[in-house]
Amino acid sequence: MVNTVKPLSMLSKNLNKPVMVELKGNKGYRGTLDGFDPHMNIVLKNAEEMEGGEVKRKLDLAIVRGDNVIYISP
Template identity: 50%
Template structure:
């Protein structure tokens, strides 16, 4: 166990607030955007969000409120 070990998983979301993240959803949807808020259910607001298809922008979504229940993972982009 090193200094890289974080206290709790949600600390990662705190660390990336205001930065770009990639979110993979259950329905095979990938969304990239800037995370500006989240809550304990992993509901997330993203700005300048884009739906991706094979790394390419498929649709510009703007600001969105994502329900946490559909998320598979969130990753700093």
Template identity: 35%
Template sequence: MEAGKRPLSLITKYLNRNIRVTLKNDLMYEGTVVECDSFMNLVIEKAVEYQDNNKKAMYPRILIRGNNIMYIQLIPESIE
């Protein structure tokens, strides 16, 4: 895989942007990704937790272990 196309390269490119992370246990988090390491562990600020598309909790800062991640999506910025 080309160096610029690796998943980790894409995540680090979008630091400080809003993302949606779906975990293997079907929980979903939305927030601002502020850190990412070589194991794809993510630190997300202003995280909102969803279960079955219902808001469950809000956290100022969370750590998501990389091996629990199923999907990562970039949330488009709203146009004003």
């Protein structure tokens, strides 16, 4: 394979960095990527639930089940 980056390695590179997480059902979260596993279950620290550009809720920590994830963006 060419010089390429696997999705989970790319997540690994963003550990402890701020990410935006888009979930199914129009939910968006911003926070620090604190961990993940191969199912894309993720741990977010200092997360903010976003709705229409506004902060709807703050969560010190959230363990998100991977099957809800659309994408994760640093």
